[in-house]
Amino acid sequence: MEKKIVVLPGDGIGKEVVDEGIKVLDTVAELFGHQFKYEEDVIGGAALDQFGIPLREETLEKCQQADAVLLGAVGGPKWDTLPGHLRPEKALLGLRKGLGLFANLRPVEVFGPVVESSTLKREVVEGVDVLVVRELTGGIYFGLKDRGEYDSGEAWAKDECIYSVEEVRRIAKVAFEAARGRRKKVTSVDKANVLETSRLWREVIQEVHQEYPDIELEHMLVDNAAMQLVRQPKQFDVLVTENMFGDILSDEASVLAGSIGLMPSASLADAGGLGMYEPVHGTAPDIAGQGKANPLATILSCAMLLRYSFGLEQEADVIETAVKSALEQGWRTPDLVLSQDDPKSVLGTTEITNKIIEYIRKSALIQS
Numbered sequence: 001m002e003k004k005i006v007v008l009p010g011d012g013i014g015k016e017v018v019d020e021g022i023k024v025l026d027t028v029a030e031l032f033g034h035q036f037k038y039e040e041d042v043i044g045g046a047a048l049d050q051f052g053i054p055l056r057e058e059t060l061e062k063c064q065q066a067d068a069v070l071l072g073a074v075g076g077p078k079w080d081t082l083p084g085h086l087r088p089e090k091a092l093l094g095l096r097k098g099l100g101l102f103a104n105l106r107p108v109e110v111f112g113p114v115v116e117s118s119t120l121k122r123e124v125v126e127g128v129d130v131l132v133v134r135e136l137t138g139g140i141y142f143g144l145k146d147r148g149e150y151d152s153g154e155a156w157a158k159d160e161c162i163y164s165v166e167e168v169r170r171i172a173k174v175a176f177e178a179a180r181g182r183r184k185k186v187t188s189v190d191k192a193n194v195l196e197t198s199r200l201w202r203e204v205i206q207e208v209h210q211e212y213p214d215i216e217l218e219h220m221l222v223d224n225a226a227m228q229l230v231r232q233p234k235q236f237d238v239l240v241t242e243n244m245f246g247d248i249l250s251d252e253a254s255v256l257a258g259s260i261g262l263m264p265s266a267s268l269a270d271a272g273g274l275g276m277y278e279p280v281h282g283t284a285p286d287i288a289g290q291g292k293a294n295p296l297a298t299i300l301s302c303a304m305l306l307r308y309s310f311g312l313e314q315e316a317d318v319i320e321t322a323v324k325s326a327l328e329q330g331w332r333t334p335d336l337v338l339s340q341d342d343p344k345s346v347l348g349t350t351e352i353t354n355k356i357i358e359y360i361r362k363s364a365l366i367q368s
């Protein structure tokens with residue numbers, strides 16, 4: 001199979017982890033006889049430094065013509081004082097909107113071997129398998145678009161939260177469809193006791209649910225959901241929510257998995273459309289340049305890329321199994337080690353990737 005992947009490393013650890021993801025994709029391509037062509041471009045702070053804007057029109061066009069996009073992360077202290085429209089993070093929003101990527105899938109799986117990396121009790125997190133379906137191109141992130149912005153020093157600032165019926169309907173369908181292939185339960189998270197957009201959200205979710213009588217639906221207010229997620233996470237199967245709640249709850253859910261460095265994501269458009277794949281975490285300025293960022297979230301995002309954009313199930317499985325094998329054998333990055341007394345073998349970004357590649361090669365050998 002021949003495919004074109006646009007690679008956008010971004011800033012901070014973005015580049016470090018994306019480099020590792022590409023090594024893994026290259027290994028899979030070699031072993032399974034595929035040809036992946038990469039086209040790299042700058043976005044976020046890197047694009048600001050080079051071109052004076054966080055997202056260039058030609059970058060968006062390149063992505064539109066690609067088969068998939070692999071992204072690291074954007075932002076960092078260097079650009080924190082810039083006005084809103086120049087923030088590196090706006091590049092990400094521009095890409096998501098420009099590519100129509102309204103459905104963000106953030107799986108939260110607790111890998112058995114790293115269950116001790118979670119700060120929560122073993123019996124609470126062991127076996128957790130939640131899919132967060134986050135609406136990605138609506139809500140308060142986009143409401144104020146083209147209507148001006150806050151200038152530091154002004155007496156007030158404003159963000160608008162807007163959702164249309166259609167925006168809610170299409171993400172509801174993604175959630176119910178996903179639940180059909182899982183444990184058949186959807187928890188819709190909103191703030192319907194206060195927000196008008198949440199009242200609309202709840203009504204539309206209920207309406208779409210009529211088409212999915214085989215799926216159990218429950219509604220939960222977001223403050224309670226934040227609490228339930230760490231109190232009793234195994235009650236959740238698919239959790240569907242709006243843009244900002246999904247951002248916050250998915251970072252919170254990373255505590256179940258043991259580290260945000262283990263959390264992959266896929267951002268998808270309508271069925272068959274382009275997909276963008278990125279770790280859930282940011283540019284981690286506190287550890288950037290030290291060779292100790294956990295690349296597994298990006299490597300698992302590459303597996304999602306193969307599965308969702310290229311339909312390469314077996315190749316995706318091989319990557320996921322290799323990640324599990326490396327963890328089972330006790331290999332860890334520093335973020336997964338809670339105590340200095342832990343006897344686990346701690347590896348850097350490149351070293352743990354090399355282990356994953358070793359396991360991928362071994363499993364391909366066994367299968368052939």
Ligand SMILES: NC(=O)c1ccc[n+]([C@@H]2O[C@H](COP(=O)([O-])OP(=O)(O)OC[C@H]3O[C@@H](n4cnc5c(N)ncnc54)[C@H](O)[C@@H]3O)[C@@H](O)[C@H]2O)c1
Binds near residue numbers: 284
């Ligand atoms: N998708 C994105 O591009 C994205 C996502 C989140 C934050 N950001 C940006 O990143 C910058 C830093 O944000 P932040 O510090 O709030 O969040 P962050 O996710 O970058 O870091 C939070 C904490 O998690 C740790 N961490 C994150 N990823 C890790 C990894 N792979 N391995 C080991 N440890 C990891 C960091 O060291 C840090 O202690 C900000 O500019 C923010 O806007 C970008």
Ligand SMILES: CC(C)[C@H](C(=O)O)[C@@H](O)C(=O)O
Binds near residue numbers: 089247280
């Ligand atoms: C950097 C930021 C715009 C982004 C978001 O809020 O969506 C990030 O936190 C994420 O989770 O992908």
Ligand SMILES: [Mg+2]
Binds near residue numbers: 247248251280
């Ligand atoms: Mg986030």
